[in-house]
Amino acid sequence: MLLPPYQSASATQRSFELQPGDFAGRVIAVTGATGGLGTQLCHALATAGATVVMIARSEKRLDALYDALLAASAPTPVQVPLAQDKAAEADYAELSGLLASELGGLDALVHTAACSAAPMPLGDVSQADWARMFAVNVSAARLASLACLPLLRASSLASLVFLLDYKPNAYWGAYGVSKQALHALMSMLADETEGMRDGSGHPRLAVNGYDPGPMRTALRRKAFPGELENQSPQPSARLGPLLSLVARTDRQQTGSALYHD
Helix, strand or coil, X not given: CCCCCEXXXXXXXXXCCCCCCCXXXXXXXXXXXXXXXXXXXXHHHHHCCCEEEEEECCHHHHHHHHHHHHHCCCCCCEEEECCCXXXXXXXXXXXXXXXXHHHCCCCEEEECCCCCCCCXXXXXXXXXXXXXXXXXXXXXXHHHHHHHHHXXXXXXXXXXXXXXXXXXXXXXXXXXXXXXXXXXXXXXXXXXXXXXXCCCCCECEEEEEEECCCCCCHHHHHHCCCCCHHHCCCHHHHCHHHHHHHHCCCCCCCCCEEECC
């Protein structure tokens, strides 16, 4: 059984939208920034006034997203090209140092980066693919979170969010197992930081997870190549609960695993 168990996002969370200026002066880092959900998230955060730190593998796609955010009159974003399947602990220490020295800190970190493969029996998964998916889906999230934890602890309203996906069934291979491990990582970090409270008794750092369900993304097409486009919603339709966790609309919420039903 998953701990914490999934809980359905409320109607208020599902319909939540940011307003211009909601995140003015805040620094928010997004891994997998050029992916389907990551791109939509960066646009929403930047439109609300956040300085978005975009972390992704492709410099070309980062450049395009950078230009799009500037064209929308958003605060100047920061590009961090990083191959998370190969990045080492020193790379994340360098990222944390950049955030501290150039931006003055960090208010939220959202892990949307994910690596998957076509469904197949466990015996057909190569060790190279197994290691690559665990590197991106688990190890990178751990290293980035731990490197940024001191900065998040210094924020007055910090949020750390992991993108979850419950796939324990046959043929989900390394992706399914690594996502189970990520759920456990989120839960442990939430437990270990739960005692950090502000003067009002609220968690100084909220650690939560969010499963947006099926979305029309490249990751989804890899797993379901025959699915019609209109069978899954656009990522923008699943942003509400994720934005509410980043914004900490419920100041007490930490250690939760939300899903969009």
